[in-house]
Amino acid sequence: MLKFLCFAVLVAAANAIACTPEFCQMVRCAAVDATSCKGVVKANGGMCGCCDACITELAEGDKCMSILFLGVPQTVQCADGLFCDPKTSTCKSSISKRDLTPCATKLAAVNARLAAQPMLLGLEKPHCEDDGTYKGMQFAGSQAYCVTSNGTMIDGYMVNRWETGDDMNCQCAREQYAYMKTGLIGKMFYCDKNGNYASIGCSGSVCYCQDKMGKQVGTSTVGIWEKDSMNC
Secondary structure (H helix, E strand, O other), rough: HHHHHHHHHHHHHHHOOOOOOHHHHHHHOOOOOOOOOEEEEEOOHHHHHOOOOOEEEOOOOEOHHHHOOOOOOOOEEOOOEEEEEOOOOEEEOOOOOOOOOOOHHHHHHHHHHHOOOOOOOOOOOEEEEEOOOOOEEEOOOEEEEEEEEOEEEEEEEEHHHHOOOOOOOOHHHHHHHHHHHHOOOOOOEEEEEOEEOOOOOEEEEEEEEEEEEEOEEEEEEEEHHHHHHHOO
C-alpha cells in the first residue's frame, strides 16, 4: 500500500506540471543574485524554463537522488565531469581508464542525458563488459544485433529482440569479423543468425558438435559430406 501511495504521489507531481506556452506569462520571476548563489546561475533553469535559477553543484560522492525524480524542478546538479549514477544515486566521475573505453563513455553520456531528462523515451543504453568495452549483443528498438568490442556493427547478424533469449553472445560473428579483417582466407565459420556458433562446426573436411562458444562437444566426428546427418 505504501509503495502504491508513493507511486501515486510521483505520478501526480509529474502530471501537475503543465508547461504550456502560456505558463511563463503567469510567472513573475525573482532576480537571482549571482554573488549570493552558492553554485551557478542557470539561465531559464527554473520551473518550465521560465526563470533563472541558482543551481547548487554537487561534488563526487554527493547524493543526487532529487535529480532523478520525475516532474521536480532541479535546484542541484552534479559538477562538471560528473554525472548522477542511477544505480547509487550519487555523483560519479567518468574519468578513469575503464570509463574512457568506447562503451563506458557512451553509457556515461546516456546516463547523464537521462538524469537531465528522466522522461526521455527511446534512448537505448549500451551493454558493456566489466572492462568498459561493448558486449557482443546490443539493442536498437525491437532489434538485437552484433557488434565488435569497440561498438562497430557486424553486418548480417540481427534478430528480433524477443528471439535473443539469454544466450546471444555473437562470439562466432565477432571471430569471423576479426578473421576477415586480417585478409586471410581458408577458415570457415558456421554461425547462427544471432551471431553465436552453430551447433555443428567443421574444420577442414571434419565436422563435429560444438557449443555456442565454438568449443567441440564430445568426440564424435563425421566427414563434411555427412554434416547434415549429425544430430547435435
